[in-house]
Amino acid sequence: MERVRLSDGAELATWRTGTVTGRPPVVLLHGGPGLWDYLEPVAAMIDTLAPIFRYDQRGCGRSTPSDDQSMATSLADLEQLRQAWQAPELILIGHSFGATLALAYAAEFPDRVAAVGYLAGLGTGDWRTPYRAERERRQRQYADRLARLTAQQRSRDEEIEWRRLRWVHDYADPDRGLELARPMAESENKINFQANREVRFDDADLVGWAGAVRCPVTFLHGDRDPRPVANVVELAGLVRRSRKRIIADAGHLPWLERPAETAELLHEVIIEAG
Incomplete structure (x- = not known):
């Protein structure tokens, strides 16, 4: 670097x-x-x-x-x-x-x-309108957990989980995306x-x-x-x-x-x- x-x-x-x-x-x-x-x-x-x-x-x-x-x-x-x-x-x-x-x-x-x-x-x-609808559809099975994590102060492990759930909709297959999102979610960098x-x-x-x-x-x-x-x-x-x-x-x-x-x-x- x-x-x-x-x-x-x-x-x-x-x-x-x-x-x-x-x-x-x-x-x-x-x-x-x-x-x-x-x-x-x-x-x-x-x-x-x-x-x-x-x-x-x-x-x-x-x-x-x-x-x-x-x-x-x-x-x-x-x-x-x-x-x-x-x-x-x-x-x-x-x-x-x-x-x-x-x-x-x-x-x-x-x-x-x-x-x-x-x-x-x-x-x-x-x-934005179709994006938000598709995001909601792909995150549906994780929605309750994501909402709880969003509302609370998160530990390091919870921050990683929150990022993975938040980003899962970006993948064609959300179940596979949960793992594909892991490396980026585990970054030490903070979201600005x-x-x-x-x-x-x-x-x-x-x-x-x-x-x-x-x-x-x-x-x-x-x-x-x-x-x-x-x-x-x-x-x-x-x-x-x-x-x-x-x-x-x-x-x-x-x-x-x-x-x-x-x-x-x-x-x-x-x-x-x-």
């Missing part, structure tokens, strides 16, 4: 892996907002293709605490990291909220991005709920970013992600150079449920970028 100090004194925890190949480095952007880097397994899928950078976003994970939470600050932080890494151009692969951050950065800094992989993002329009509240964007932002992006954007989405694929397809239609790739029988973290298919598509994003 290497800490990169930003202009305001905040320090971000970063990691570099991968292989120097002549391609632009790949930056993996985790979701949340308010989580931490959990994309090491994704980095391992692509580490022969390019240098790979990962980092904990501002105030999250192993980065230093920060009350400065906004979309503008998230974009500025990524630009300062690019400068620190001395990378004229980047390939961005973002997951969930990280997909939005990747799209926004490509719009704000079009000369700095060779390609975007928009992995399991939200899309535009009303995705302030970042989750304050790093905001809306459909008008997404439409503007989609229209401004000049590089190719590949939209990758599991067909059983509770966040509907239709909303992602709607957003993809606003991007001039877009491709859509649907991963069968996969939820919100497709590299865990369909690793071979996800790896193949990520390779496509990187190879076709340069």
